[in-house]
Amino acid sequence: MPRNTVRGDSPLFVALDDEAPTYRDGLVLRVEFSSVTSPRPILLSGHNVQHLSLxxxxxxxxxxxVVLVSDDIALRSEQRDALLTLFRAPDLIKLRLTVQAARLDRDINALPLPLEINALVSERALSEHVAKLGDAPLSYRRYIVRFADAAQVLWRQHFPCELFTNKSLRQVIDSYRTTHIVVEYPDLEVGQVKPMIFLGCDSEHRPSERASFYDLLMWRLDEMDKLFIYDYNRKVHQIHGSKPRPSVFDLIPGDLSGLSTYYPEYPRYQKNVLNDFVENVQNRILDNVKKVPTLRQDHLFNTMIARGFDREVQDRTVAFRMPKPEFVMHYRAFPSKAYYPGAGIDFRVDKEDLEAEDIAIPTEAALEVCRVYRMTLSARRHEIDVAAVYDGLVPASFDLRTRVWLELASDTQLRLPPYTLPRYPVAIEGRVVSEAGTLIEETYQFYPETLSQIPRYKVMMPVFGNQVITTPYNPNTLPGQFYFPLYKYERVLVDMFFDRAMICEMREWRATAQLPQDSQGDQLLLGKTPLNRTSVVHWYENNRPVFEIERLNQFDNQVVKIAEGNMLLQVGTPPLGVTSGTPIGRKMVLPLGMPAVPPLGSPPLPGGLTPASPSTPSTPSTPSTPSTPTTPTTPPGPVRP
Structure with a gap:
């Protein structure tokens, strides 16, 4: 279950955010638009900016x-407005934005370093206008862009349905990286190899279930209790197991308007983790000293492995955190020194300066260093200054609102962005694998797990390049007194989850098992091949029931047949053409266009499975993109009865 708590929708959170005052200040802005196919940027100054929100x-x-760009030659001229051609082209647009205060940094008596953002444009719009500049009309265009970091823009359009076997989450992420996305992995757990990783993203799901690869990655990191951090200085994403210690930033108290403390809602319930495996039912309690009696939240888990349940309880215990206080700073002037989320602020260093500005330090914030985890900025100009005569170094005046959210440096609460939960399972067809017996024998085989020795099926997934996964070896939909393991190359429907799979349905009749409809017969077909098998058949002849048990091994045949008024017991060689199956039936079981599984001891086939003993799982093939499965031929009708 997801553990991330998104507090951005809390009414009190929103109310504190809206209390930020509006102030007027000068900003030095520089805007650069460029196409990914052309490195030459189009430069705009702060006077072109009409509105900015971050x-x-x-x-x-x-x-x-929102920017205004003049074009005073003609309304639809492209001679001065170079941005028009770029906007009308379908190419991906890059945006480089720098923002800095117009005031001098009093510590160094110079302009501070700007806040710099490198983004990709996701949405864009434009409108054309005419303004009066004296007696002459002045034409200009109003451009609106929505932008974000490259991972959000690109991966929110990425909906892969792909299977990876014997790969790590790090390898999965790296396979989808582009030149615009750089990911680093300080945490080592994401590099651990897993038996299977299945990405079941579908862009045709309803909006509430339309999880992209970005959503799926955030969900998985949430499940793993990992952090997805963006380094604003180096412009890279990082996956951490714990929050880095913040570097203390020099705060300018004169820029602040106020400081508030936010106490999130505390959990008042008792957390229980239940294992419903009937041979080892357990209920572990995660104690909450602040609980209210009778309130509880239960988490169901099913495993026959004791250490698997212990690990789940441990993970849930670590994830069950009591929230700590948070703080919000409101500004009355744009920050004299730019900083980013992840920066540390020690209010104790500037205690006297804050008191001089009539700003009280919250009791909790005075105990330790605080870490910035979110900043919002909105800037708007009411003047329409579209004459492009500025070089970007002259400040423009804006009406601004600035809020900064902080947490204690010891706070371990995850700060992942909101995401859509991916929908699992995804049902996909596969073929059961058995390496026992010869190629044409419909044998069954289970493969014990390395540590637990719990038997499992192997299933080949043709749509994913014949990669092999494992599923539970259990009665499936049959009662326990029926021991009918799935046979070699049986076509099955597999429920695919992120890191596990389960056979949910058998999708075809065994070769020679079907009987003519006119006979209204039923058959139980046992054995390896049509010429090495035992069958139990019941059918009708002239509306009279007939029951037969037959054993066949090549030319050795025994039959017990019970019909109306007679009973036949036959031992010997079957008459020609009276066998209940022919070798042609084997063509139904071999999937066309798929490499066959070789018998034990034979050399591996190119692109096929590596032969392995029944107790040693074979090594699955490398991941590949989905291919078109081949449809098997229609099963031939049986020769008998």
Missing amino acids: DLRSSGFSGEL
Whole structure:
């Protein structure tokens, strides 16, 4: 279950955010648009900017920008407005934005370093207008862009349905990286190889279930209790197992308007983890000293492995955190020194300066260093200054609102962005694998797990390049007194989860098992091949029931047949053409276009499975993109009865 708590929708959270005052200040802005196919940027100054909003989080950023660009030759001229051609082309657009205060940094008596954002444009729009500049009309265009970090823009359009076997989550992420996305892995757990990783993203799901690869990755990191952090200085994403210690930033108290403390809602329930495996039912309690009696939240888990349940309880215990206080700072002037989420602020260093500005330090914030985890900025100009005569170094005046959210440095609460839960399972067809017996024998085989020795099926997934996964070896939909393991190359429907799979349905009759409809017969077919098998058949002749048990091994045949008024017991060689199956039936079981599984001891086939003993799982093939499965031929009708 997801453990991430998104507090951005809390009414009190929103109310504190809206208390930020509006102030007027000068900003020095520089805007660069460029196409990914052309490195030459189109430069705009701060006087072209009409509106700017930024939402900087520890996991990434998003924003909106509105600019005015003049074109006074003709309304539809492209001679001066170079941005028009770029906007009308379908190419991916890059945006480089720098923002800095117009005031001098009093510590160094110079302009501070700007806040710099490198983004990709996700949405864009434009409108054309005419303004009066004296007696002459001045034409201009109003451009609106939505932008975000490259991972959000690209991976939110990425909906892979792909299987990886014997790969790590790190390898999966790296396979989808582009030149715009750089990911680093300080945490080593994401590099651990897993038996299977299945990505079941579908863009045709309803919006509430339309999880992209970005959503799936955030969900999985949430499940693993990992952090997705964006380094604003180096412009890279990082996956951490714990939060890095923040570097203390020099705060300018004169820029602040106020400081508030936010106490999140505390859990008042008792957390229980239940194992419903009937041979080892357990109920573990995760104690909550602040609980209210009778309130509880239960988590169901099923495993026959004791250490698997212990690990789940441990993970849930670590994930069950009591929230700590958070703080929000409101500004009355744009920050004299730019900083990003992840920066540390020690209010104790500036205690006297804050008191001089009539700003009280919250009791909790005075105990330790605080970490910035979110910043929001909105800037708007009411003047329509579209004459492009500025070089970007002259400040423009804006009405601004700035909020900064902080947490205690010891707070371990995950700060992942909101995401859509992926929908599992995904049902996909496969073929059961058995390496026992010869190629044409419909044998069954189970493969004990390395550590637990619990038997499992192997299933080949043709749509994913014949990669092999494992599923539970159990009665499936049959009662326990029926021991009918799935045979070699049986076509099955597999429920695919992120890191496990389960056979949910058998999808074809065995070769020679079907009987003519006119006979209204039923048959139980046992054995390896049509010429080495035992069958139990019941059918009708002239509306009279007939029951037969037959054993056949090549030319050795025994039959017990009970019909109306007679009983036949036959031992010997079957008459020609009276066998209940022919070798042609084997063509139904071999999937066309798929490499066959070789017998034990034979050399591996190119692109096929590596032969292995029944107790040693074979090594699955490398992941590949889905291919078109071959449809098997229609089963031939049986020769008998």
